[in-house]
Amino acid sequence: MEKIDVSQAWQKLLDKYSILEEIHEKGIYKIKSSQIKEVKEPRLMAKWDSSEQLPSSLKKNKINILPDSRSSYVLSDFLLYKDLPPLTEHIKNISTITLPDLETIDVDNITSEANAINVLQISGILEDFLELEPEDLLYETFDGRMSSGVFSFFVATDRGILRQVDVNKAQVEIDGGFESKNYVVILEAKNVLHEDFHVRQLYYPYRLWEGKVKKPIKLIFSIYTNKIFRLMEYRFREKENYSSIELVKVKNYSLEDTTISIEEIQKINLSIKPDDIISDTMSESSVPFVQADNFERIISLLENMNESSMTGEDIENLMQFTSRQKDYYFNAGKYLGLFEKFTEGGFIRYRLTNLGRKVYHDNYKNRQLLLVKLILSHQIFRKLFEETINNGQIPDRQRVIELELEYNVCSKSVASRRSSTVISWLKWIFNLPNL
Known part of the structure; x- marks a missing residue:
């Protein structure tokens, strides 16, 4: 396999399989992992958490990609990303949280998403954000890679047409899953700030667990940067509409004094x-x-x-x-x-x-x-x-x-x-x- 960048690799696939022509005629092109592997490893070719990193050969043609199984993907002019709300008010609504005196947590050096989740747990930030009663305990009960199960949904496209996508046991990765007396909580955590995020990161886990539990599901997107925890709750107005995502609320937390005049x-x-x-x-x-x-x-x-x-x-x-x-x-x-x-x-x-x-x-x-x-x-x-x-x-x-x-x-x-x-x-x- 020759060494080429991701954009060049996708251009080779676009040309070889007449992908753009089929998308124009049928709306969607389904591609197998084995086809992608002809030019580059699929893990490098099909996952971008922010739209900024989309390869230019796809971006210029307004093409996005979604997994629909463990061994295949669908391509179309999907609209898959959601802009993060601006940080213009990020200092004014901070609640300061105090951690217990623990030797194994270095609050001045939270360097990974896993560390950030640990602090969210032990500090009570998640409970406060979810407005749980003091006696309503929050337990971490699931995380990691799992199968999405089988479900279908509609997603908006650049041409203004809703396209149906059928998912059959695609891989899902969840940073943190929690349960309280009244809710199941799915958490996506980041320690790098981007302009937007891939809605798939919340939607696929939501569809997986929505079919398994009776309790309402809370979807939380968390960013830890510049010593601030920024929590955003999202929901889908329509279960089967990927593009119906909407922001419910934003709240920000700090472990330090943030007062500046x-x-x-x-x-x-x-x-x-x-x-x-x-x-x-x-x-x-x-x-x-x-x-x-x-x-x-x-x-x-x-x-x-x-x-x-x-x-x-x-x-x-x-x-x-x-x-x-x-x-x-x-x-x-x-x-x-x-x-x-x-x-x-x-x-x-x-x-x-x-x-x-x-x-x-x-x-x-x-x-x-x-x-x-x-x-x-x-x-x-x-x-x-x-x-x-x-x-x-x-x-x-x-x-x-x-x-x-x-x-x-x-x-x-x-x-x-x-x-x-x-x-x-x-x-x-x-x-x-x-x-």
Whole structure:
């Protein structure tokens, strides 16, 4: 089997089996694992938890894939992903939870989804989120890989047509399954922040257990990042409609003090000495001006890079980035002094700088304030921050572009794209205060 990337592998299959033509004529193409294996291992070719990592050969043709058994999949212009709600209010509604004094749980180093689930259990976060009575105990009763059973459902497509999919014992993987007096709870846990998620991760487990139990099922999607547990409850309005998913509620929890005031942020700005302000002029800077809109994802990458250095491929697989996105987010971290490249054994690798490790090990409040200082140490961000304080609102895109060109931080051709990053970082800063 020749070494080709996933996008090239799918292009070979699209061409060999006239998949696009059959989808256009019949709506669906069913493909066997053995066919996929002709070009690459199926496990590498058929599972993307975020739409960002979809291979370009499928994405440009608006094709998505679902498993319908242990040895086959269906392809169509399915709409399979659900955008995660924005983090714009993520600090203001946090309930602080205190853990028991346990030696085997390091709350400053929750590095895996399994660790995050352990903390959700012992802290009482799940019980609080589910609004269980104190006497209503929650027991973890199932997890891991299992068979989906047999069921059918409808799913929306890009062409606006509901397509039927028949599933016969596909593989399902559940991060955490719980039962209380009144509910069965299915938990999908992540410790990396993405823009969206594959609804299959909740829908297939839901259909499996809905057919087995009499109690109502609660579906929880949990993300642990930047020392915050973010829990989202979802439901399906119609059992047999994959696309009927809707968000019920969101609540956020922290194990630390998260109180930050605008006065503390202003104090950080005033603490930056004039000699420490960085101009970012293209002729002087060795780092491209920022183009990474989601600041929380920079933090998520920092947290996951703390364990060890990573290859570019490691980052792309972990964060569900394209190669271009990986460069954008690495360069954004480098711009702040958090990330660096080095060569080992003739290969380029990525790691945290000493400053990056300091940010990682700081508590929640100090981490956020240090990140604010790193941003405001750059001339353009400092100027726009002060304009926001004075005017009571974040400057618009035109004003940002004007300053980008005035300070010569990027070329005119990319100024508009870069301005969206500048605005999103300013919004991140001004969303921190919660007093």
